[in-house]
Amino acid sequence: MTVTPPGDEAVLLLRLAGPLQAWGDRSTFNRRETRPVPTKSGIIGLLAAAAGRAREDSLDDLSPLRLGVRVDQPGTLLRDYHTVSDYRGRPLPQAGVSAKGVQKPTSPAKHTHVTTRYYLQDAIFLAAVAGPRELLLGLQHAVRNPAFPLALSLLR
Template sequence: MTPPGHTSVLLLRLAAPLQSWGDRSTFNRRETRPEPTKSGVVGLLAAAAGRSRHAGVDDLAGLGLGIRVDQPGSLLRDYHTVSDYRGRPLLSAAVSAKGAQKPTSPAKRTHITQRFYLQDAVFLAAVEGPGELITALEYAVRHPAFPLSLGRRSCVPAQPLVLGQRTGALEDVLRAEPWQVTKAVRDRWGRRNGNAAHVDLPATLDDPAGDESRDDVPLSFAPTNRTFTTRRIRHTYLAAPTGLTPDPEHPPTTGGHDPFALLGW
């Protein structure tokens, strides 16, 4: 338990067959960033805590965030076509003076949409803030009020999701935590790299002096008033323990999704 007035870091292992972390999506093209967004992580925490979309999230948006890319995964494009089952032309985005959608002109009967996902990716998210709030959030994620997802409702997280709380600076916590990949991936990497004790992993950290800006800090999740602001971030590499050498204090994680486990790869 973190003493009152102290900060703590909650570690979340974000792994699943599919994830999608969009920040610039439109109706017909829904993108994903190559790593989780702050709005996505805050949304997961808010859902776990049982907050409605109209509830405030200032306390959650103000938490520090660091993302370590343990396994980048690969990009998947999901191609869709949309049509009216009654055979009617589709409606356009324009509306009439009475607020009704106008028909497409010329008439359009099929609409193409594309959705993008990250498949078989694994991220380590570190959320830093006041100890009491972090403790409450850890409990909420372990006992969520609403179903949790990784960016989109259909992207259900694999287990373990919660790795617990850590003390210390956020960057140091991310550096000390063992590599969060399956045993098969770790062993394959070890054979190629001589069972090295550490692996260099890319990470993105909240940093007021960072050299890049991201427009993904939520001010409101209300459906009619979704608004965001910016944050400054810094990119770096962290040498994390591989788990290939014995470390009783930090045993490697063996859970999670491994699509090739049954094949012995």
């Protein structure tokens, strides 16, 4: 990762390579898709996690950053068949919550939930993030010393 050139504006280069990557796309209930290249929201999320930002923290300073992506190796699409159940044999709760913030059981009772998730296998990208030099220097330090574990796939 590199920050260049001198002056007020700079570019942070990030090499994104791993056995599995997922870059959020449409996610509807039982289906989680991925884009074929890293998304700006995904990169900003990665940078925010590295910097130790909580989910509720503002991203106003990161939103104006500009992103360019070079595909070095496109990878192949992996379809993952996923099942979820409660190890105690209890019915699974609904995804939504009541007005009181309580999850209700599924009706009729469902003991197993099936989902399909998509990942990129063995993809390699070079992401160029452009913006204010001081901000990118701080983000470069954060990526090298992340506050939270960083992952190229969705941990869900």
